[in-house]
Every structure is written in structure tokens, then in C-alpha cells.
Amino acid sequence: MKSDERILVPVGPDAARWRTFGGERTVVVAARTVTSLVRALDVVPEVLHDDPRVTVVFAYDPTSAFNDGVLDLLRSLGCRTLPWSQLAEIAPDLLISASENVKVPPGDYPVLVLPHGVGFHKQVPDSAGPGTRLSGLVHDDLLSARRAWLAVSHPDQETQLAAAHPGTAGRTVLAGDPCLDRLRASVRWRERYRSALGLVPGQRLVLVSSTWGEESLAGTSPGLPADLLGQLPADEYRVALVLHPNVWSGHGAWQVRVMQQSALEAGLIAVDPTDGWQQALVASDLVIGDHGSVTLYGAALGRPVLLGAFGSEAVPGTAGYALRTAAGRLVADRPLRAQLEAAVTGHRADRYDAVSAAAFAEPGQALPRLRELVYGLLGIPRPKQPARGPRAFPVPAPAPDAVRARSLMVHTSVVRGEEGELRVEIHRFPAALAGETAESSTAFWHLACDVDEADTRLTESATVVCSASDVLPAEAGRQRLGSLLEEFPGARIAAVPGEDGCTVAVRDGRLVHVGTAQRPGADPGTAAAAVYVCLRLGVPLDATAMATAVVMVQGARRQRLLLRAVPSDADQSAVSRARTAVARGLPPSS
Numbered sequence: 001m002k003s004d005e006r007i008l009v010p011v012g013p014d015a016a017r018w019r020t021f022g023g024e025r026t027v028v029v030a031a032r033t034v035t036s037l038v039r040a041l042d043v044v045p046e047v048l049h050d051d052p053r054v055t056v057v058f059a060y061d062p063t064s065a066f067n068d069g070v071l072d073l074l075r076s077l078g079c080r081t082l083p084w085s086q087l088a089e090i091a092p093d094l095l096i097s098a099s100e101n102v103k104v105p106p107g108d109y110p111v112l113v114l115p116h117g118v119g120f121h122k123q124v125p126d127s128a129g130p131g132t133r134l135s136g137l138v139h140d141d142l143l144s145a146r147r148a149w150l151a152v153s154h155p156d157q158e159t160q161l162a163a164a165h166p167g168t169a170g171r172t173v174l175a176g177d178p179c180l181d182r183l184r185a186s187v188r189w190r191e192r193y194r195s196a197l198g199l200v201p202g203q204r205l206v207l208v209s210s211t212w213g214e215e216s217l218a219g220t221s222p223g224l225p226a227d228l229l230g231q232l233p234a235d236e237y238r239v240a241l242v243l244h245p246n247v248w249s250g251h252g253a254w255q256v257r258v259m260q261q262s263a264l265e266a267g268l269i270a271v272d273p274t275d276g277w278q279q280a281l282v283a284s285d286l287v288i289g290d291h292g293s294v295t296l297y298g299a300a301l302g303r304p305v306l307l308g309a310f311g312s313e314a315v316p317g318t319a320g321y322a323l324r325t326a327a328g329r330l331v332a333d334r335p336l337r338a339q340l341e342a343a344v345t346g347h348r349a350d351r352y353d354a355v356s357a358a359a360f361a362e363p364g365q366a367l368p369r370l371r372e373l374v375y376g377l378l379g380i381p382r383p384k385q386p387a388r389g390p391r392a393f394p395v396p397a398p399a400p401d402a403v404r405a406r407s408l409m410v411h412t413s414v415v416r417g418e419e420g421e422l423r424v425e426i427h428r429f430p431a432a433l434a435g436e437t438a439e440s441s442t443a444f445w446h447l448a449c450d451v452d453e454a455d456t457r458l459t460e461s462a463t464v465v466c467s468a469s470d471v472l473p474a475e476a477g478r479q480r481l482g483s484l485l486e487e488f489p490g491a492r493i494a495a496v497p498g499e500d501g502c503t504v505a506v507r508d509g510r511l512v513h514v515g516t517a518q519r520p521g522a523d524p525g526t527a528a529a530a531v532y533v534c535l536r537l538g539v540p541l542d543a544t545a546m547a548t549a550v551v552m553v554q555g556a557r558r559q560r561l562l563l564r565a566v567p568s569d570a571d572q573s574a575v576s577r578a579r580t581a582v583a584r585g586l587p588p589s590s
Contacts, residue, residue, distance in 0.1 A: 211292025
């Protein structure tokens with residue numbers, strides 16, 4: 001698809017020769033930015049579903065500074081798209097846009113403008129000049145021609161718009177917020193989203209959300225995701241990054257990924273700008289944001305919110321601006337984990353009720369109201385749909401996330417438990433981002449690398465090397481351990497998963513089976529950490545010693561591991577001879 005490629009069907013002067021569905025009305029959806037297109041796509045299918053009387057086509061407006069990605073998204077969805085220049089030739093019955101900045105050709109058809117965020121709470125650069133304008137306010141020509149209808153989510157926004165431009169009076173429609181309705185409908189699938197994102201029970205998801213612009217969180221603190229990953233134990237926290245689509249479009253996906261390369265390699269979940277932020281927000285336990293809409297949606301869902309930035313472009317008196325005082329602040333040069341934990345433990349579910357009430361009205365009614373409005377503007381009766389009317393459905397589960405740091409700095413802190421049982425608190429951090437590694441007589445550090453780690457500087461320095469990809473039977477597991485210690489001559493310990501636990505090899509030839517009654521069992525890295533602690537403490541791990549119990553504590557998760565030495569071939573032969581002697585009535589030493 002090219003930006004200037006004209007279409008002959010299903011609209012145009014000769015379209016009747018080629019089309020299958022006749023259609024009584026034509027709706028054009030403006031496609032100007034990824035942000036506005038995604039918002040329109042959230043609404044239009046539910047408003048116009050199952051109605052062959054309405055032909056829907058998309059018109060690509062290339063004039064935005066953030067037009068990158070629009071055509072790719074349209075192509076991926078199979079949307080029939082015409083160039084903006086062709087719009088003047090087809091005389092649609094209605095144009096729907098979630099961008100107020102489209103230049104609509106002269107005509108008498110109405111233009112329905114959907115918000116692409118929460119309300120009208122930002123001043124943004126005006127593409128028509130050097131100044132700024134209120135985000136969401138349409139051009140004068142549409143207002144003076146009385147062609148525009150503006151959907152709003154709260155009555156206060158009607159008052160705000162009328163004060164900003166008298167031409168909006170009588171041209172607003174209170175519809176509610178379809179995006180918030182869908183987020184709330186998705187809450188029941190929270191655990192489904194968390195599972196797809198790779199979270200395990202007890203793990204917290206920190207969502208970092210940023211709007212666009214130099215005063216945004218991404219603009220002022222681009223290194224925050226890496227800082228969080230460096231300070232938050234990987235077994236207890238995951239971090240997801242939601243950037244406004246204008247960041248991806250304006251700077252390019254390549255640039256964004258290069259700027260976040262260390263964080264991505266450490267396990268950062270970089271959310272797709274066209275799909276996924278709703279799932280990540282519902283799955284989150286805490287939001288770190290700014291004056292963007294996603295932060296306000298997080299507050300409306302009752303999530304703890306910390307502000308990492310708050311730009312001067314936020315409009316005083318709006319619900320979005322109210323977050324400036326209602327939410328706590330993240331102090332970047334103070335330890336981050338303590339601030340996050342305080343925000344979670346001190347959070348009240350009703351903290352942002354007043355802010356939410358000032359931003360959103362008519363909960364659950366947005367799609368029915370918009371459907372009624374659209375069919376009224378089209379001048380045809382709504383279809384009779386006994387099966388279902390328009391309603392907000394949960395967003396689909398995201399694609400599974402399997403990104404993890406392949407090298408971890410592992411901190412183990414030892415406490416003697418009841419009856420001499422070892423209790424070990426373990427915290428693991430991405431090796432490339434880990435900070436200070438001071439030790440004591442009961443607190444140790446070691447570097448553990450997965451065999452898939454590409455950075456040889458890390459693998460050459462690793463104390464532990466793990467292969468977590470294959471579950472191997474006993475004999476194959478031992479062979480794999482031997483090859484690992486040969487392949488990584490600097491490593492002291494190697495670990496692989498087995499059918500009933502993990503097998504850990506020490507370079508001096510000892511083998512240790514690490515099992516647990518819990519499911520899932522210990523991963524090879526945790527099993528190796530338990531063995532490493534025993535080696536540092538001088539706990540015997542040989543065939544003559546009794547099994548050693550170690551309780552590994554990883555955040556809210558506790559695992560009781562049983563470390564049992566695996567007899568060598570010589571040990572097994574000695575045991576066999578002793579058993580034979582006893583069977584013959586001889587002393588075991590015979």
C-alpha cells in the first residue's frame with residue numbers, strides 16, 4: 001500500500017461495478033497518527049458491527065509529524081484505505097476521527113471527533129504555527145460550519161471547551177470514555193494478562209508510562225527503566241514500559257530500542273505502541289507516570305501512582321492536572337525500591353476517586369451512546385441486534401513474554417532457621433545493571449550466567465553457569481554438566497534441570513541433587529545458589545553426609561530444598577559390595 005494509491009472499490013464513481021456489498025451509507029475513518037487510529041479502531045467496530053448497510057473505508061492523512069506507522073497498521077489489519085486527496089471526490093455520509101487536527105475538505109457531511117486521550121488536559125505544539133493549542137480542540141472552519149461533533153467524557157469538559165472556543169457550544173456530546181469502560185471490563189482477566197507477561201505469583205509488575213515531549217517522563221528520565229531493573233530483585237519485580245505512540249513514531253522503533261538496550265536485555269517488557277498497554281495496565285501493581293492519559297487511567301483503575309515527571313503543558317483545572325497534587329512523587333536519586341514499596345503498602349483503594357469522578361462520567365455507557373449518535377448522524381435506524389448491543393469486551397491476552405536477563409548477580413543472605421535448618425534470602429539482579437556487591441560472613445554475591453548469554457565478558461567471569469532450556473534424564477544431565485564445565489572453564493558450578501529436580505555439578509567432581517516437594521520446583525539458578533551457599537559455609541556435600549535442607553526465600557515465595565549428594569561410580573561400587581557382603585552373612589567391609 002502506498003500513501004497516494006487511489007482505490008476504485010468500495011467507494012468512488014465507478015465502485016458499483018466492482019463491489020459486493022452495496023451499502024446505503026459510507027463512513028470514512030481518518031487515519032492521521034497511530035494514537036488516533038488505534039482509538040478509532042477501539043470504537044468503530046463495536047458501533048457499526050454486523051451492518052452491511054454501512055461501508056467503512058479509511059483515509060490516510062500524511063500531514064502529521066507522527067504519521068510513521070499508520071500505513072503499516074492499516075495494512076496489517078486489512079483496512080481499505082484511500083489517500084486523503086481522494087476524500088473530496090467520494091462525498092461520505094460521516095467522517096470519524098480521533099484526531100482533531102485533520103483538515104477536512106469542504107462538504108456538508110458531519111465530522112465526529114473522538115478523544116484520543118482523557119479529556120482536554122494538555123497544550124500541544126500547533127502544526128499550523130509556532131505556538132501551542134489545546135489538545136482535542138478542532139479547527140475553526142469545522143466549528144464555524146457547524147459540521148463538527150465532539151465526544152466528551154465528562155460535563156466539565158463541555159464547559160472547558162466553551163470557554164476555550166465559543167464555537168464548541170452545542171457541538172459536544174456526553175458519551176463517557178470507551179477506553180476506560182474496556183479497561184474495567186478487562187479487570188476480570190487480570191491473571192490471564194499477568195501469566196502472558198511472564199509474571200509468577202507474588203511478583204509485582206511496575207508499569208512505567210510516559211507521554212511524549214521533552215517534559216515527559218521519557219524525556220526527563222530515559223534511564224529510569226534501567227535504574228528500576230538494577231535496583232529491583234528480578235524474582236520479585238517485573239518492569240514494563242509504555243511509551244506514547246508519538247515517541248515510537250517520532251524517533252523510530254530502532255532508536256527507542258537502542259536507547260533502552262540494556263534495560264531490554266535485562267528483561268524490560270517494551271509494550272507494543274499499537275496493542276498491549278491496556279493489558280499491561282490491568283496487570284500492573286503500580287504505575288510510575290507523568291501527565292499523560294495512561295497515568296490517569298491507572299489512577300482510575302485504583303492503582304498506586306507515583307509521578308516521575310509532570311510537564312508544564314498540563315492544563316490547570318482539569319482532572320489530569322489534579323494528579324499533580326493527588327499522587328506521590330518518585331525521587332530519582334533516592335533508593336527506588338523503598339519508594340515503590342511504600343507507595344504500594346500505603347495505598348488506599350479510594351485515593352483517586354475524586355480525580356476519576358472529575359474525568360469520567362456515564363461509566364459503561366460510552367459505546368451505546370456513540371452507537372446512537374453515529375446512526376443519528378447517518379440518518380438511518382440502528383439495526384435490530386437481538387444477540388447483543390455494543391458493549392466493552394476485555395482486551396485479548398498479549399503475546400507471551402519470555403524476555404529475561406541471561407546473567408544475574410545473585411545476593412544470598414544466610415540465616416540459621418529452626419533445628420539448624422539453613423534459611424537463605426536470595427535476591428537476583430540483571431548483571432549488566434547491578435550495583436554494589438559488598439559481602440560479609442553471612443552475605444555473598446556470585447555471578448550466574450545462562451548458556452545463552454552472548455556477552456563473553458560475563459560468561460568468562462561467571463561462578464555459576466546454568467542450562468535451563470532442556471529437562472534431561474539423569475545420565476544425560478550428568479553428561480551435559482560435564483560439557484558445561486569444559487565449555488566454561490572459569491565456572492565453579494554448573495546446573496541443569498532434571499525430571500525430579502535439578503542436578504548441580506561442582507568443579508571438584510561432586511554432584512548434588514536438589515529437589516523440592518513444591519511445584520514448580522527450583523530453577524537451576526536457585527538450585528545452584530543453594531549449593532554455592534553451602535560451599536561458602538563449609539557445609540558437607542558428599543556421599544558420606546546427610547541430606548541438607550535449605551529454605552530459599554525469594555520475596556513472597558519460600559521453597560524448602562533438599563540437597564543430597566549423588567554418589568560417584570566409585571561410591572556406588574562400594575555400596576554394592578557392602579550389600580553383597582551383608583547378604584552372604586559377612587561383615588560389610590569384606
